[in-house]
Amino acid sequence: MPRAGFSAGSPKVDVVIDMGNPLLNRTVDGFLKIGAVGACRVAAEDAFECLHKGSVSKNKLEQTLKKMCKEGAYWGTVAGVYVGVAYGVERVRGRYDWKNALIGGAVTGALISVAGNGKADKIAKDAITGGAIATAVEFINYLT
Amino acid sequence: MPRAGFSAGSPKVDVVIDMGNPLLNRTVDGFLKIGAVGACRVAAEDAFECLHKGSVSKNKLEQTLKKMCKEGAYWGTVAGVYVGVAYGVERVRGRYDWKNALIGGAVTGALISVAGNGKADKIAKDAITGGAIATAVEFINYLT
Known part of the structure; x- marks a missing residue:
């Protein structure tokens, strides 16, 4: 809750x-x-x-x-x-690993970009950046 | 390793x-x-x-x-x-919670700002932002 x-x-x-x-x-x-x-x-x-x-x-x-x-x-x-997206992906894929974070980050980046009236180019780039940041954070979790 | x-x-x-x-x-x-x-x-x-x-x-x-x-x-x-900083803080404090992430993020933000030739003002703000981002990420970890 x-x-x-x-x-x-x-x-x-x-x-x-x-x-x-x-x-x-x-x-x-x-x-x-x-x-x-x-x-x-x-x-x-x-x-x-x-x-x-x-x-x-x-x-x-x-x-x-x-x-x-x-x-x-x-x-x-x-x-x-x-x-929300990471949890949804986890439920759909049935397991938890860094790929969930990658997908979650990419979807989030794209959605935020769409909401901010980004162009198609910018949306794709924001999705890549979002995925990369989420993956990086996921890796850092294992280290600390 | x-x-x-x-x-x-x-x-x-x-x-x-x-x-x-x-x-x-x-x-x-x-x-x-x-x-x-x-x-x-x-x-x-x-x-x-x-x-x-x-x-x-x-x-x-x-x-x-x-x-x-x-x-x-x-x-x-x-x-x-x-x-490195988060691990060091964990060793010094002897326990792991969100305050480690806060300290680690703040120190990292300040160091990166110093390395980028930031002014005193900018260094302090970057430390605050770094601490906030690290804390946010730490909270997200508990949720996903």
Whole structure:
């Protein structure tokens, strides 16, 4: 079941949502978790900028919040699509190896490219890049 | 021990190198494997371009080869540094969780930024982005 939250020590915040379907559960889980990471990245970057410049304005805070939502949604969508596709491929192929990651990454790259109004050329290249990144990450998993 | 190679079915190519040190082994392994993935990405992209245009020239092949070496070395270096740092952090902290990925990603982002002659501002931002990406990937691992 999708559980979003962080536990940095003892205090723990958990959000559990059951969509009643393992594929949907994973997709929502990916969206929530990775979306939160993306939003945190923007927050950390903008907090660093404020500390560096030594000034915080209401305008800047609003901008940061908007950027957090936008980037969080983007990261979450990419992760949700990837997790969903990888799970689907795993179910169809009946086993789990790096080829699932390759297919998942390629499909995700292509879908994101299509959603971003990419041309046929760009879609194919984004699919290749997505597949390569997912494969690389899969290999790194075995190493760490 | 570092083993570079792919097994797409039964035929298998394996290169095994033992550096006599687990940290070095992992770093070299990461460099070889992810470098190969990066080089394959360029090869696939350029092969697609050639198919699309319907022409192959010697000049283009040379360019592709150079690009493969360059991008392979870049991907390999990033992966090698990340794997090495993550392993080092794991040994120092004595346990493995997402915080290792966060630290590993941040250190890798900062190092790559320093190597690319980034300014202090850019280094900090690259560290934040690196940490966020590594954390996101670590979370995705638990989902797939």
